[in-house]
Amino acid sequence: MLLAKETGQTDSKQWQPKIVAFFCNWCTYTAADLAGVSRIKHAPNIRVIRVMCSGRVDPQFILDAFAKGADGVLIGGCHPGDCH
Amino acid sequence: MPDKPKLAFYWCAACGGCEESVVDLAEDILFVVDNVDIIFWPVGMDFKKSDVEKYADGEIVVSLINGAIRSSEQQEMAELLRRKSKVVIAYGACAQYGGIPGLANEFEKEEILKWVYEDSPSTHNEDKVRPLLKYKDNGTEVYLPELWNVVRPLDRVIDVDYYIPGCPPSSKLLKEAVLVLLSGKLPPKGTVLAPDIALCDECPRKDTKPTDLAFKEFLRPNLNNIDPDKCILSQGFVCMGPATRSGCGALCVSGNMPCTGCYGATSRVKDQGAKILSSIASNVEAKTEKDIDNTLKGIPDPVGTFYRYSLAGSILRKKVNI
Numbered sequence: 001m002l003l004a005k006e007t008g009q010t011d012s013k014q015w016q017p018k019i020v021a022f023f024c025n026w027c028t029y030t031a032a033d034l035a036g037v038s039r040i041k042h043a044p045n046i047r048v049i050r051v052m053c054s055g056r057v058d059p060q061f062i063l064d065a066f067a068k069g070a071d072g073v074l075i076g077g078c079h080p081g082d083c084h
Numbered sequence: 085m086p087d088k089p090k091l092a093f094y095w096c097a098a099c100g101g102c103e104e105s106v107v108d109l110a111e112d113i114l115f116v117v118d119n120v121d122i123i124f125w126p127v128g129m130d131f132k133k134s135d136v137e138k139y140a141d142g143e144i145v146v147s148l149i150n151g152a153i154r155s156s157e158q159q160e161m162a163e164l165l166r167r168k169s170k171v172v173i174a175y176g177a178c179a180q181y182g183g184i185p186g187l188a189n190e191f192e193k194e195e196i197l198k199w200v201y202e203d204s205p206s207t208h209n210e211d212k213v214r215p216l217l218k219y220k221d222n223g224t225e226v227y228l229p230e231l232w233n234v235v236r237p238l239d240r241v242i243d244v245d246y247y248i249p250g251c252p253p254s255s256k257l258l259k260e261a262v263l264v265l266l267s268g269k270l271p272p273k274g275t276v277l278a279p280d281i282a283l284c285d286e287c288p289r290k291d292t293k294p295t296d297l298a299f300k301e302f303l304r305p306n307l308n309n310i311d312p313d314k315c316i317l318s319q320g321f322v323c324m325g326p327a328t329r330s331g332c333g334a335l336c337v338s339g340n341m342p343c344t345g346c347y348g349a350t351s352r353v354k355d356q357g358a359k360i361l362s363s364i365a366s367n368v369e370a371k372t373e374k375d376i377d378n379t380l381k382g383i384p385d386p387v388g389t390f391y392r393y394s395l396a397g398s399i400l401r402k403k404v405n406i
């Protein structure tokens with residue numbers, strides 16, 4: 001999401017990174033959902049995978065994502081100390 | 085009387101320890117030679133490549149290949165044995181995962197050659213002579229095998245039927261494997277011929293392993309004493325037991341040293357290094373980045389610690405761009 005803004009690349013012909021995002025069910029996923037409901041524009045190059053907690057993200061998932069062709073991995077959890 | 089099944093042993097990028105484990109069969113080797121015909125074993129017997137070439141495809145019943153693949157010669161021999169054998173077994177950590185030679189994947193080929201032939205303290209080579217692939221003298225041409233850029237486990241080069249883990253595998257595993265093969269009841273292809281549970285399960289210290297670990301610091305066995313009665317990981321030494329397959333009988337722990345992970349991972353783990361990294365990192369007590377960095381200073385070589393045997397076969401495989 002940030003990325004599209006930072007690089008100013010919205011032209012679909014330009015290279016776009018594929019980003020695998022692991023979102024925790026409680027904060028990040030809910031926030032992404034809310035952003036959608038509120039019709040806030042997202043960059044489309046993010047593939048969201050919902051996990052019950054960011055603590056569930058095993059380093060093997062991250063390596064696997066890169067090995068299968070992801071250009072970046074984003075992990076979203078709750079604020080430190082705010083875990084559900 | 086029908087011929088006995090033919091068996092071949094071969095070594096690639098290996099240290100010789102796997103061969104030693106065959107010799108360690110001691111009197112059981114007599115049982116092996118009673119039941120099979122060893123038709124190729126460069127370390128122990130005088131056979132040549134041409135002896136292997138004369139067999140029909142698939143005529144050798146089993147080839148046990150140890151060592152990783154990092155040269156043209158090793159690849160050629162692995163391909164030849166594959167063609168001539170019904171079953172190929174990757175024998176030992178180097179063949180299964182790349183093993184210790186696989187750590188060379190942290191360096192470029194040129195860095196390795198420069199160190200070995202020029203810079204290492206024991207080298208005196210003022211003319212900077214390097215081995216040539218081809219050399220002609222008096223009309224005779226001699227060749228050397230080519231070193232590849234990366235070290236690969238055996239199954240990245242040829243089709244492998246079974247794996248016997250360990251650095252080296254215990255003779256017990258080898259004997260059991262030979263018995264299974266002789267029985268004709270072959271397990272499904274791809275099976276690792278060792279128990280599929282974590283080493284902690286057969287560790288004599290498992291009852292002293294707390295369910296909750298909280299690492300304040302990491303210690304190194306060369307600098308600190310290990311309490312011989314308590315779980316080694318709980319004392320702050322990296323013990324790979326939780327991420328390693330059992331089968332060795334917890335050999336190193338019995339000798340009061342941490343497990344370094346030579347039996348590789350169980351079938352449920354895809355990347356042994358990432359697995360132990362995950363369990364260790366999530367049990368570090370420190371919470372701020374600075375304190376975490378301080379705690380992790382006790383592990384100065386994470387790749388060599390967590391991926392000591394498995395780097396070349398892991399998801400990481402090698403340093404980027406080599």
Ligand code: SF4
Pocket residue numbers: 097098099100101102103150151175176177178179183184250251252253
């Ligand atoms: S697995 Fe270990 S013992 Fe066997 S060849 Fe490799 S380094 Fe040597």
Ligand code: SF4
Pocket residue numbers: 283284285287288289290293314315316317318323324325326337343
């Ligand atoms: S971590 Fe090591 S010492 Fe502790 S129980 Fe497991 S294998 Fe044994």
Ligand code: SF4
Pocket residue numbers: 250251283328329332333334335336337342343344345346347348
């Ligand atoms: S304790 Fe670990 S390193 Fe030692 S032989 Fe067993 S699996 Fe290998």
